[in-house]
Amino acid sequence: MSKSILILPGDGIGPEIVKEAVKVLEHLREHHGLAVELSEALVGGAAIDATGRPLPEDTLAQAKAADAILLGAVGGYKWESLDIAIRPEKGLLGLRAELGLFANLRPALLFEELANASTLKPEVVAGLDILIVRELTGGIYFGQPRGVRTLENNERQGYNTLVYSESEIRRIAHVAFQAAQKRNKRLCSVDKANVLECTELWREVVTQVGTEYPDVELSHLYVDNAAMQLVRAPKQFDVMVTTNMFGDILSDLASMLSGSIGMLPSASLDVNNKGMYEPIHGSAPDIAGQNKANPLATILSVAMLLRYSLGEAALADKVEAAVKQVLQQGLRTADICAEGETPVSTVVMGDAVVKALDAIA
């Protein structure tokens, strides 16, 4: 049965990079047996211009009906003076909340060909391939009570609440164990169980869930040690799972190991593995419309979409191998170009990936 994918190009470089990713999907449909229907809708600034709202009802309805969503990026100078409640970014947050996308998957991936792009020594990061699974809709970012109060002595005091229920921990743990099963079958759960009762419970529940996945090797690290290990010897990790705030920090740290924002995809999943897939970068208004943007993060987001929402692991592998091949051929957009190299355009890079798909068995 054919699966439906909603395409949301968004703003800035969004339409340019998404166009290249759509070429990949269409090629897989026409030549490699992928059964998908594609439709397109407005989100972010483009939707504000057309309808006055960053997330029109029609877009939300289409997003709810689709099996997966591919998003470019939203935002730009043009909408920066708008009230925060109707800015382009609200479209994205609205989609995450309305679709219940509680699991954020962010790979930190470094193709060996780009090892020099990292600020760490090439031998430490070459071939790096970590997946960070971050809980996205709970924890201290959402816990109540929260606020700033004035004490009896007139001093102000800020406070937030770190809270996780067993069911919230259990569902993110399942996502992480299942992701590990599709990779190298190792999962590291990150907490601060020596200090925070809430994450003591996190550790207990993750360990319980682990008994359902005997094929996955589970380990635990305190978050301070995890941060240190990520910089010291990042290749020891396969999948990491952690809370909203720890994941926020560790996933940014891990993405910088790979040095290039134009290369990294992400996924946000609901309980049924329906997901929204997008590059981790923004709309790059400084280079929008110039055919300069790197489309590979968006193309790698297509690979994640195939793997996690469509169950097409072989095609996902093919897309990732095609990206590797174009890098081996020496193609570089400006953001990953070394001094003296000549950059290729967005379109040339996209076309090269499509061509490489056919060369891979």
Ligand code: NAD
């Ligand atoms: P950004 O990620 O858009 O850009 C940061 C720098 O990286 C810029 O120099 C840009 O040219 C470069 N860059 C980003 N993606 C690239 C690509 N694919 N190829 C080559 N170079 C690339 O971050 P920013 O400048 O802080 O934000 C710009 C706009 O994007 C803002 O409106 C912001 O709110 C929005 N934003 C959106 C998302 C999203 O849609 N998920 C995420 C972050 C920022």
